[in-house]
Structures are given as structure tokens and as C-alpha cells.
Amino acid sequence: MPMAHRSPDTHHVVPNTSGGWDVKRGGGERASGHYDTKRAAIEAGREISRNQHTELRIHNRDGRIASSDSHGGDPSPPKG
Numbered sequence: 605m606p607m608a609h610r611s612p613d614t615h616h617v618v619p620n621t622s623g624g625w626d627v628k629r630g631g632g633e634r635a636s637g638h639y640d641t642k643r644a645a646i647e648a649g650r651e652i653s654r655n656q657h658t659e660l661r662i663h664n665r666d667g668r669i670a671s672s673d674s675h676g677g678d679p680s681p682p683k684g
Contacts, residue, residue: 614659617642617649618667627652630661650675 614630625645626635636652639645646662653660653675660673 611659614661615649615653615656617645617660617662619663619665630658 611630612632615636616628616630618626618628620626620635620638625639625642627637627639627645627649628635637645637648639648649660649662650673652658653673657675660675661669662671662673664670
């Protein structure tokens with residue numbers, strides 16, 4: 605997915621072309637952080653996303669979104 609289509613109210617865990625994984629803000633060029641493993645990038649991405657109340661999109665190596673976590677900004681938060 606081209607960067608221009610990513611919303612600034614999201615963060616993405618994406619593969620880095622040089623190896624490892626990056627956490628990037630939607631629409632951003634630079635990584636918020638670089639990690640050796642996908643697991644480490646997801647953990648860091650979740651913390652960043654929670655702090656900034658964004659959606660976290662976790663991508664596979666092929667660039668497709670594998671899963672998504674919501675950390676705020678939901679139009680219809682669950683009741684309970």
C-alpha cells in the first residue's frame with residue numbers, strides 16, 4: 605500500500621527492505637523505531653499506538669495487513 609494512502613491516525617509494523625521491522629506512523633516516511641524481530645516491533649508498536657490512541661496495522665513480509673489493533677478513536681466503542 606503506498607504511503608500516501610495511510611492515515612496519520614494509524615501506526616504500521618512493516619518489514620524493512622534492509623532487514624528487520626519498522627514501526628511507522630501512517631503517511632510518515634521515517635520509522636518511529638527499527639527492530640530485529642517482528643515480535644519486538646509489534647510490542648513497541650502496541651505501546652506507541654496505545655500512547656497516541658491510534659490504530660495499529662501489522663503487516664506481513666509481503667506488505668499485506670495481517671492484523672489490526674485498535675487503541676482509541678473508535679467511532680463506536682463497546683459498551684460495558
